[in-house]
Amino acid sequence: MYQLEVKSVGKSFETGKAILQDVNFAVNKGEFLVILGPSGCGKTTLLRIIAGLETPDAGQIFIGGRDVTTAEPKSRDIAMVFQNYALYPHMSVYENLAFALKVRKLPKTEIESKVTEAARMLGLAEYLNRKPKQLSGGQRQRVALGRAIVRKPALFLFDEPLSNLDAELRSQMRFELLALHRQLGATSIYVTHDQIEAMSLADNIVILNKGEQIGPAKPRELYDNPPNQFVAGFLGNPGMNLLEAVVGQDGKSIVIDNQAIAVLEQNRPAGDKIIYGFRPEHCYPADNGMLCCKVTGVEDSGKEYILKLNGPNNTKIYCMNSNYYNVGSEIKLHITQSCIFKYEDIR
Numbered sequence: 001m002y003q004l005e006v007k008s009v010g011k012s013f014e015t016g017k018a019i020l021q022d023v024n025f026a027v028n029k030g031e032f033l034v035i036l037g038p039s040g041c042g043k044t045t046l047l048r049i050i051a052g053l054e055t056p057d058a059g060q061i062f063i064g065g066r067d068v069t070t071a072e073p074k075s076r077d078i079a080m081v082f083q084n085y086a087l088y089p090h091m092s093v094y095e096n097l098a099f100a101l102k103v104r105k106l107p108k109t110e111i112e113s114k115v116t117e118a119a120r121m122l123g124l125a126e127y128l129n130r131k132p133k134q135l136s137g138g139q140r141q142r143v144a145l146g147r148a149i150v151r152k153p154a155l156f157l158f159d160e161p162l163s164n165l166d167a168e169l170r171s172q173m174r175f176e177l178l179a180l181h182r183q184l185g186a187t188s189i190y191v192t193h194d195q196i197e198a199m200s201l202a203d204n205i206v207i208l209n210k211g212e213q214i215g216p217a218k219p220r221e222l223y224d225n226p227p228n229q230f231v232a233g234f235l236g237n238p239g240m241n242l243l244e245a246v247v248g249q250d251g252k253s254i255v256i257d258n259q260a261i262a263v264l265e266q267n268r269p270a271g272d273k274i275i276y277g278f279r280p281e282h283c284y285p286a287d288n289g290m291l292c293c294k295v296t297g298v299e300d301s302g303k304e305y306i307l308k309l310n311g312p313n314n315t316k317i318y319c320m321n322s323n324y325y326n327v328g329s330e331i332k333l334h335i336t337q338s339c340i341f342k343y344e345d346i347r
Contacts, residue, residue: 001064001065002026002027002028002029002062002065003027003028003029003030003031003063003064003154003155003187004026004027004033004050004061004062004063004155004187004189005025005026005027005060005061005062006023006024006025006026006046006050006059006061007024007059007060007061007062008022008023008024008058008059008060009022009023009024009046009049009056009058009059009060009061010022010023010056010057010058010059011042011045011046011049011054011056011057011058012057018211019042019045019211020042020045020046020049020056020208020211021211021212021213022058022059022213023046023059023206023208023213024213025206025213025215025216027187027189027204028187029187030185030186030187031187031188031203031204032178032181032188032190032201032202032203032204033188033189033190033202033203033204033205033206033216034190034191034192034197034198034201034202034204034205034206035047035189035190035191035192035205035206035208036192036193036195036198036202036205036206036207036208037193037207037208037209038193038209038234039193041208041209041210041211042208042211043191043192043193043208044159044160044191046191046208047157047159047189047191049061050078050155050157050189051073051076051078051080051157052068052071052072052073052076052078053073055070056069063076063077063078063154063155064077064154076154076155077153077154077155078153078154078155078156078157079147079148079149079151079153079155079156079157080148080156080157080158080159081144081145081148081156081157081158081159081161082144082159082161083159083160083161083163083164084164085132085140085141085143085144085164086144087132087140087143087144087147088132089131089132089133090131091131091132092128092129092130092131093119093124093127093128093129093130093131093132093135093143094115094119094128094129096132096143096146096147097115097118097119097124097128097143097146097147097150098111098112098115098150099147100147100150100151101114101115101150101151114150115128115146115150117150118146118149118150119146121146121149121180121183122142122143122145122146122149122180123142124139124142124143124146127139137164137165137166137169138165138169138172138173141161141162141164141165141173142176144161145161145177145180149180149184154187155187155188155189156186156187156188156189157188157189157191158188158189158190158191159191160191160192160193160194161177161190162174162177162192162194162197163192163194170197174197174200174201177201178200178201181201190202195234195235195236195237196237198219198235199219199223199235202219203218204216204217204218204219205217205218205219205222207222207230207231207234209230209234214227214228214230214231222235223235223236225339226240226277226339228341229242229275229277229341232277232339232341236279236280238280238306238318240277240278240279240339241277241278241279241280241283241317241318242275242276242277242341243256243261243275243276243277243311243312243315243317244256244273244275244276244313244315244343245261245273245274245275245276246271246272246273246274247264247268247269247270247271247272247274248260248270249270249271250270251264251267251268251269251270252264252267254274254276256276256311256312256313256315257312257313259292259312260290261276261290261291261292261311261312261335262276262290262291262335262338263290264340268340272343273343274340274341274342274343275340275341275342275343276338276339276340276341277338277339277340277341278335278337278338278339279337280306280318280319280320281320282335282336282337282338283319283333283334283335283336284319284321284333284334284336285319285321285323285325285331285332285333285334286332286333286334287332288332288334289331289332289333289334289335290332290333290334290335291311291312291317291332291333291334291335292311292312292330292331292332293309293310293311293317293319293330293331293332293333294309294310294328294329294330294331295307295308295309295325295326295327295328295329295330295331296308296309296310296327297327298324298325298326298327304320304321304322305320305321305322305323305324305325306318306319306320307319307320307321307325309331309333317333319333
């Protein structure tokens with residue numbers, strides 16, 4: 001039995017435009033599923049439907065095998081962690097952690113035991129008497145997590161919980177959140193627009209784009225073998241290079257502006273229009289390279305340089321390399337791994 005099932009869920013708003021269309025996926029107990037997509041794709045709406053804060057126009061939601069499509073949020077056995085922490089400012093950390101347990105009228109000794117355990121797990125034991133305003137952003141996020149943990153729900157729902165933190169703290173909290181998930185064995189649904197968070201946290205990813213669904217699939221599978229141009233360009237920083245090209249008369253060469261830039265592994269019909277994709281880390285400057293480019297910019301990321309290149313037909317290309325190249329340098333790229341997409345695919 002799945003811990004969560006989303007069956008044929010659809011949702012439209014006042015404009016009549018569908019924000020979600022026939023969304024289907026299932027989540028096993030203990031799985032960490034990330035719902036990923038750009039702003040406005042419907043990912044938070046979907047999370048709110050799972051939580052019972054929005055009503056779907058179509059479809060059903062099952063939690064633990066029980067149909068909760070029309071059930072109130074309080075009867076779904078979920079805990080939600082929000083982007084803005086949603087802490088009670090007049091309460092101490094202890095009181096924030098204990099609030100939901102007090103509402104459920106649990107015995108005082110049980111409340112104290114659960115709060116103490118959560119505080120220990122999250123490194124909050126020494127802050128239990130402080131108010132939220134006396135905490136850092138990372139500590140406040142831990143309190144928000146702790147408030148969910150003490151309830152031990154069937155399902156954890158995370159709505160971009162790390163987006164208010166700075167880059168260093170976000171990275172630290174990702175590791176802590178993943179370690180916490182493994183320790184608890186909790187079933188988690190995590191919404192984000194950050195593909196780094198998705199790749200580093202998820203067991204499986206569902207990508208939403210213009211209301212349509214891609215996945216669930218393993219993060220590495222989506223990265224290495226993207227099903228379409230949107231996923232190819234969205235995952236990765238920078239995303240995959242996508243070049244409009246045609247198949248040469250020999251059925252093997254990939255041609256842009258009458259220049260052969262690469263060779264296909266398998267023959268295709270001559271003259272076929274295609275989108276040729278390769279990631280910035282899957283190419284490098286070489287004397288035997290076929291893709292002629294000019295360096296237009298260099299970004300030093302510390303570990304490596306990101307070369308910004310101008311290719312045939314003024315195509316913008318990115319290449320990650322350990323060597324520095326001066327702006328204006330002309331280089332040839334050798335491509336080690338690539339993808340072919342239908343020309344009509346939407347970017």
